[in-house]
Amino acid sequence: MPSTLPEGEPVPADGSLPPAALDELTSRAFGAYVHVPYCTTRCGYCDFNTYTASELDGDQGEHYLDSVRAEIELAAAALGGRTPAIDTVFVGGGTPTLLPPAELGRTLADLRAAFGFAAGVEVTTECNPETVDERSLAALVEAGFTRLSLGMQSAREHVLAVLDRHHTPGRAEAVARWARRTGFEHVSLDLIYGAPGETADDWQASLDAVLATGVDHVSAYSLIVEPGTRLHRRVSRGEVAVADDDTLAERYEQAERTLTAAGLGWYEVSNWSLTSADRCRHNEGYWRSANWWGFGPGAHSHVGGTRWWNVKHPAAYGSRLAEKNSPAYARELLxxxxxxxxxxxxxxxxxxxxxxxxxxxxxxxxxxxxxxxxxxxxxxxxxxxxxxxxxxxxxxxxxxxxxxx
Structure with a gap:
């Protein structure tokens, strides 16, 4: 299950922020993160704040975005119209593409109505390859999404199996090509290296498969075995062994050689893009201490040196907003x-x-x-x-x- 939230000071029921934080709103870019906490299954390495239908008594999130709309309204009131127009939106999870494109588009419309969108706004959604087809991708573009971030992890079936990833090898690459055809401006593929049983040849096959799609952005992350996950339990029992630091360094160097030779340059330790225009601007906002509001259960936010985080369970999140209260669990003043x-x-x-x-x-x-x-x-x-x-x-x-x- 997801990890425990940190403690902090109480958040006002209306979500209001200290005047000093509001004073910084116009000096930095402003982004929005929307968390969709639903997945069909839980991957063995994942400790994100996500839930399957069985963990939520069959709830598939039919009315979830109504709660997000209520938080958008609360945020607009708390910020008092002082934010610049939203520069980036990132819809993550979980698996956002379990929800219909039209519903995700409605949330974009809610954000636009509350804050306005800057010219050239970047609008990203994460995606599990098995949850979309060409028709739904086209609908996402029509709804306003400009960037697709695909969770591929590996091209090798046995690596996907040890990670408990439930998509068919080759599916992510196919979706990346469809995304380009349907009009996404940017397409990113995410990889994980260092999984138990992965060889240098396996990793090279994944890198080569990514490059064959012609995507303009690649993220490659070292596997982290988080406490409380199914993979952590398997490692603790000695069923599988994780890669050592030397192997992880070799995998990273292999990625750097391969991606650089293909024209993708690193711009953050785990991220490569074809050009500076292909970088994920939303993530750059995090690295530059920009301001953003995170909507959804467990989402984190930052405005002007004030950081806060929402309650984690979708039911608790929805209940607080139904009572016209902030869903924030606690905050800290940096x-x-x-x-x-x-x-x-x-x-x-x-x-x-x-x-x-x-x-x-x-x-x-x-x-x-x-x-x-x-x-x-x-x-x-x-x-x-x-x-x-x-x-x-x-x-x-x-x-x-x-x-x-």
């Missing part, structure tokens, strides 16, 4: 130091890099040491920016720890 540390942690992982001027004297000393060890690029460093080399990306967490000390 200090200037908290925000500086987070800025370092996130921006150093991107190809745009981190301005050295935000570091303390000790942090700049650590950056100089990282440069000497080949972990930072010399060119950007000379002009005042810390950008990770390939070895630096493999040790990104350690570099970050040194920079923030």
């Amino acid at each position: 200090s200037a130091q908290d925000r500086r540390v987070e800025d370092i942690m996130l921006r150093v992982r991107t190809t745009d890099g981190l301005p050295l001027g935000v570091l303390t004297d000790r942090g700049r000393d650590a950056a100089a040491d990282a440069l000497g060890r080949g972990l930072l690029e010399p060119g950007p460093y000379a002009t005042g920016t810390a950008v990770l080399t390939l070895p630096g990306r493999l040790l990104a967490d350690a570099v970050v720890r040194d920079l923030v000390d």
Whole structure:
């Protein structure tokens, strides 16, 4: 089951925010995240806030987006019309494409009516390949979606099986091609490496299959075995073995070689795109500490240094909104130091890099040491920016720890 929410201070029933947070609304981009917490089955590695029909007494979410609409109305009132027009929308999950395209489109219309959409707004939905066909993809484009993020994970059937992924090998690649034909401006395929039993040849087959589709964006994540998941229980019992750090590093280097040779460049440690225009702008907002409101159970939000998170269960979420109350479980007010540390942690992982001027004297000393060890690029460093080399990306967490000390 999904992990436990963190504690924090209470959130006002009307969702109102501190004046200092509202003052920052116009200085940064504003995005919207919509969480759809439904899945047909639970993948063995997943600890996201998702639920199957059996876990919700058969509820398939028929009226769920009515609750989301109520939170949109609450957000509009709490923000008092002070937000810039929405620059990015990301509908994630869960499996958003279990809901009809017209219903997802209605939610986009609700967001547009409440906040307005900026010119060139990026509108993304995640997608399980088995839940769409060419007709539904065309309907999503008609509803206003511009970007499709497909969960492929692997091209190898035995790797999908150990991950408890229930889609047919080859289906994700087919959907990616359909998405292009039906009018999506951007199509991304997501991969996971380091699964039990995956070989270098298996990983190469997945990379090659992705590139054969001609997508403009690829995400590749190292498998993390989260406590409480079915995969964690299997690993704990010794049924399967996870890849060691050396193997994970080899898989990452393999991805970098293959994707770079095909013309995709990294712009965040786990993300590659054909051009800067093909990057996921919504995720870039997270890495740049933009403002966003997360709608749905368990969704997290951030505005002007105030972060909050919603109750996790769909029934509790709907009940609070039905009573005209905020669905937020708790919040925290980030200090200037908290925000500086987070800025370092996130921006150093991107190809745009981190301005050295935000570091303390000790942090700049650590950056100089990282440069000497080949972990930072010399060119950007000379002009005042810390950008990770390939070895630096493999040790990104350690570099970050040194920079923030």
